[in-house]
Amino acid sequence: MKALVLSDGKPGHVNQSLAFAELSGCDHDLVEVRTRGRLAKGLGYLFDRCGVYSSSLFTPVTCDGHYDLVVSAGSETYYANKVLARQLRVRSVAIMLPRGFRYDFNLILAQEHDNPPSRDNLVSLPINLCRVSPQGVFRPEPDRRYISLIIGGNSRHCRLDAAALKVRVEEIFALFPAADKLVTTSRRTPDEVERMLETFDFADRVIYSRTPKNPIPDYLACSEHVFLTGDSTSMVSEAVSFGNGCVEILPVDYRRPDSKIAAMISHLEKRGLLHVFDGSLGHCRDKIDLQQLLKGVL
Template identity: 45%
Template sequence: MKILVLNDSRAGHLNQCLAFAKLLNAEYMVANVRYPKRFLKALSYLFDKMGIYSDALFECTVPEGVFDVVVAAGSTSAYPLKVLSRKLGAKSVSMMLPRGYRYDYDVIFAQEHDTPPSAANIIPIAANFSFISPAGLFRASSPSIGIVIGGDNSVFHLQADRLETQLRAIIDAFEGYFFAVTTSPRTSKEVEALLERFTFGYQVIYSCNPVNPIPDFLDQCERVFITQDSTSMISEAVSYGNAYIEVLPLEGNGENKFSRLVGRLEEEGYLHVYDGTFAQANRKIDFREILRKAGF
């Protein structure tokens, strides 16, 4: 199987598509896709409703060769996915529910927190597709706790004082453990300054050292704490390793996709929302089995 991956320049979208290809152990090539003008993307919704498939709306240099599958995630690549899969005679696979477009793709893997409709080609999934590969950035030589800290997004604000309270409670509860901590690209300077007041056995401040030890935490740590702001990080945590997963809740605005994701995963035993207590929640999603059942 040979796969064409459409890249809309959003890392979270690209990573889901790459996970699809890597989980299948398939050959793949990546093609960047973009709309040169904003109104052209708006026009793509109209063209889709009318059943018009034109590659004149977007820019994408397709590598030479024969492809069996074209895969994409996100609204920017949703219309190009339809156009190019038809042009190449390949199966179309969307890794997210492509809202605003007709759902006439060959396969749609739709996150349950997006409340997808029921259809033969729509496969609900509990979290984003992830492919985890430890890089050896962190190696535990004693029982260890991993802590993954994100940052603000459109829904949540990561408050430094609340995080400090959570961190001190965790450290007190796991006295004698080795603590490994990493931040993310969205972590604020205020939170980075807070972390400098602690002495952790292993610490990555992403703005100073842009590496990703999260796969190693999942592989090496007994328990991993993750802030609630990233569906990607949470999806990784519930799909690899044996670590118990604790989600650190953040201040948000009512119900949202993050709270729906975490709530559903907690109900099914994949994680526990930290409330001052800890749970034995380490069930893992088998994405390869999901692909097998989808006919791949």
């Protein structure tokens, strides 16, 4: 089986589509698609409601070879997904809830925190689809005990407080005095948070603003406990689906208590897949098997 994966250029969207293809055992080709401006994007919603499907609204897509399905994530791709699936006479798969479009894709994979409707063609998932593969960015030593801290950053949904986070980091160091502590930040991490983290004695420290690399898969693979800020659905999804570490969420200041990330964390906490760190440990080690969840969806 082979998938045509459409990219809108956003890593968070593209990675979910690629994860679906790989977890489903599909070969795939990745092609970029863009709507021809805001007017064309708006017309895509209208045309979809009217049942009109025209490739004139987006940039040309070269389809070489035989495909069995078209896969995409993100509003920039959903209309093109339907058009190309019709042209190729194959199934259409939408990753994430395609709000604003008719839900008549052959398959929709939506996250529970989006409160998707109950439909025969819709599969609700507790987390984002993700691919986690250690790349050797960090190489653990035998017989060492590792604790990792994964620090995100500010967004439209939440903000990090350096002083409050420092208290939590001090508690983590007190809980694991003999373990090797690892830390990585992200492109969204505030400067004051990075400066605060540099005052602690970490065995490995990746400050993204100076060293733009991603050790998260390697950290997840070797850590007994994983502490991460609750600001990213992608980071949380990776932590609860890969490795053997107990997952602890470091609280952040949510601008809205009903935000998607807050809802996801609440759902996963109720399922015993993570613990919101309060100075004590929750020992939540169970993982979600995404490959098992996708069995039989195609």
